[in-house]
Amino acid sequence: MRAEQRSGSLLAAPYTAFLLLFAAYPIVFALVLVFLQWDLVTAPSFAGFDNVRLLANDGRFWRAVGNTFVFLSIHVPLQIVTALALALALNRQLVLRSFWRAAFFLPVVISGAVVAILWSNLYATDVGLINKLLVRVGLAPVPWLTDPLTAMPAIAAMVTWKNVGFYVIIYLAGLQYIPRSCQEAIEIEGASSWQRFRHLTLPMLLPQTILVITLSTINGFQLFIEPYVMTGGGPLRRTYSVVLYLYTNAFSYQKMGYAATIGVALALIIGAVVLIQRRVMGKAEAL
Amino acid sequence: MKTLRRIGLYAGLTLAALTFIYPFLWMASSTFKPPSEVGTLALIPDQITLDNYRTMWARAPFGRALVNSTLVATTITLAVLVLGSMTAYAMARLQFRGRPALNAATLAVLLVPGQLTLIPLYTLIVQLGWIDMYAALIVPYLFNATAILMLRQFFLQIPQSLIDAARMDGMSELRILFTIFWPLSKPVLSIVAIFTFMGSWNEVLWPLLVVRDQQLMTLPQLLTVFALGGGAGSVGVSLASAMVLVVPVVIAYMFLQRNFIESMAGAGIKG
Numbered sequence: 276m277r278a279e280q281r282s283g284s285l286l287a288a289p290y291t292a293f294l295l296l297f298a299a300y301p302i303v304f305a306l307v308l309v310f311l312q313w314d315l316v317t318a319p320s321f322a323g324f325d326n327v328r329l330l331a332n333d334g335r336f337w338r339a340v341g342n343t344f345v346f347l348s349i350h351v352p353l354q355i356v357t358a359l360a361l362a363l364a365l366n367r368q369l370v371l372r373s374f375w376r377a378a379f380f381l382p383v384v385i386s387g388a389v390v391a392i393l394w395s396n397l398y399a400t401d402v403g404l405i406n407k408l409l410v411r412v413g414l415a416p417v418p419w420l421t422d423p424l425t426a427m428p429a430i431a432a433m434v435t436w437k438n439v440g441f442y443v444i445i446y447l448a449g450l451q452y453i454p455r456s457c458q459e460a461i462e463i464e465g466a467s468s469w470q471r472f473r474h475l476t477l478p479m480l481l482p483q484t485i486l487v488i489t490l491s492t493i494n495g496f497q498l499f500i501e502p503y504v505m506t507g508g509g510p511l512r513r514t515y516s517v518v519l520y521l522y523t524n525a526f527s528y529q530k531m532g533y534a535a536t537i538g539v540a541l542a543l544i545i546g547a548v549v550l551i552q553r554r555v556m557g558k559a560e561a562l
Numbered sequence: 563m564k565t566l567r568r569i570g571l572y573a574g575l576t577l578a579a580l581t582f583i584y585p586f587l588w589m590a591s592s593t594f595k596p597p598s599e600v601g602t603l604a605l606i607p608d609q610i611t612l613d614n615y616r617t618m619w620a621r622a623p624f625g626r627a628l629v630n631s632t633l634v635a636t637t638i639t640l641a642v643l644v645l646g647s648m649t650a651y652a653m654a655r656l657q658f659r660g661r662p663a664l665n666a667a668t669l670a671v672l673l674v675p676g677q678l679t680l681i682p683l684y685t686l687i688v689q690l691g692w693i694d695m696y697a698a699l700i701v702p703y704l705f706n707a708t709a710i711l712m713l714r715q716f717f718l719q720i721p722q723s724l725i726d727a728a729r730m731d732g733m734s735e736l737r738i739l740f741t742i743f744w745p746l747s748k749p750v751l752s753i754v755a756i757f758t759f760m761g762s763w764n765e766v767l768w769p770l771l772v773v774r775d776q777q778l779m780t781l782p783q784l785l786t787v788f789a790l791g792g793g794a795g796s797v798g799v800s801l802a803s804a805m806v807l808v809v810p811v812v813i814a815y816m817f818l819q820r821n822f823i824e825s826m827a828g829a830g831i832k833g
Binding site for chain 2: 280284287299300367376382387395396440445500518535545
């Protein structure tokens with residue numbers, strides 16, 4: 276027993292040390308940094324509530340938060356619809372089922388940096404593949420990434436495309452839990468396929484839908500490499516994301532206190548949004 | 563009617579699959595096209611050239627970046643497997659003081675968004691003097707809370723009688739872990755290995771913060787810097803540099819597709 280105690284503590288010691296240095300300390304120090312001004316060169320100085328006050332009145336920060344909500348309002352519904360549609364298609368007797376699934380999942384395994392570089396070329400106004408296709412069918416080319424109105428929706432569509440395979444897997448897992456007896460019962464009742472979807476499949480998949488909403492929302496708040504590579508935050512700062520603003524403050528302006536304050540604010544916003552979503556969806560689940 | 567619907571289903575699936583695969587095929591084929599042809603939709607170039615690859619390779623240290631990325635991702639994956647198993651074994655099968663606290667802390671870590679700790683971690687790395695060192699890319703990832711929880715969950719299901727018998731034979735806890743638990747845990751070990759390696763291989767924000775020396779950059783970082791800094795100069799060259807990152811992943815994915823999907827979907831849901 277004594278020996279087990281000792282081996283246990285010994286085996287857990289490296290992880291404990293790691294947690295203290297790389298998890299506990301940064302969390303505490305994030306809150307300390309909120310009250311500091313620090314350029315990493317000179318000694319940090321106490322700044323009171325300056326960072327918080329600056330953040331509250333910083334139009335650029337709130338613009339980035341607003342941009343994220345624009346992103347989410349397109350990305351989340353689009354993600355649910357596309358993932359659900361593909362999962363329903365895959366949930367049938369299919370030839371080459373695992374091939375289709377693998378095809379949809381392919382962009383998930385590719386680095387976000389590569390996807391961003393690839394899509395900058397697909398979206399390019401004059402030489403981009405998408406505009407070439409539009410012109411071929413007789414439509415006018417669209418300046419996807421250079422028009423303030425289309426830039427963020429274009430990025431949201433791309434991120435949806437990249438992640439959809441992941442959410443298809445979640446829905447496919449949920450679809451397996453719908454009891455066959457329910458499906459047969461509703462068919463005997465003479466329900467149309469739309470009624471079956473609306474009154475059986477969709478309500479049964481609510482837990483998966485809640486998961487998709489939560490994960491795609493959290494993911495949306497982490498938007499960074501896409502605007503960094505594709506637009507630099509433009510045009511007119513319409514694609515500037517919160518993490519990109521945080522990165523710029525830390526890396527380009529050397530404002531550690533302010534960057535950490537943005538990080539803390541972002542964590543609070545994510546927490547609040549996810550809680551509200553869960554509350555609302557939980558009510559829907561109870562009905 | 564029924565056949566018509568089936569045809570419709572397969573047409574829809576084919577169209578969907580094309581939207582996911584075609585861009586990558588176009589990317590691959592563009593890297594073999596001369597600049598005059600890059601803008602075309604055709605997948606097979608009229609003239610095949612390796613110029614894009616030659617230019618890319620000459621202008622930035624992509625060979626070195628490939629070595630860096632492989633080194634960093636492999637080290638992290640091995641550490642997460644070995645150190646993570648040791649931790650998970652202790653947390654699942656050994657009684658020691660502080661175990662409940664460690665369990666709770668591990669769960670709590672998963673709830674904290676990465677953006678909160680990004681800047682304090684960065685200042686820590688600066689103060690440790692690790693900027694432009696491999697340590698900055700590797701050490702903060704040596705342990706992974708998601709991996710530890712997954713391993714712990716799996717280890718909990720292994721019968722106690724195996725441990726008792728091994729202890730009777732005088733085996734040390736480490737030997738029990740690596741000679742008895744590991745062979746039984748291959749499925750979970752492969753899941754952890756894949757999502758850890760992929761996470762490290764594709765990571766770009768952290769390297770952008772802690773590495774400035776081109777010789778130490780990982781592939782996604784060098785690729786980003788190269789494309790943004792205008793070093794690429796043309797679409798073909800820029801996409802050719804992306805291929806260095808993509809080709810190993812796609813080859814691995816073709817062989818281990820089921821494991822990839824299980825691993826990356828599972829980790830995303832738990833993490």
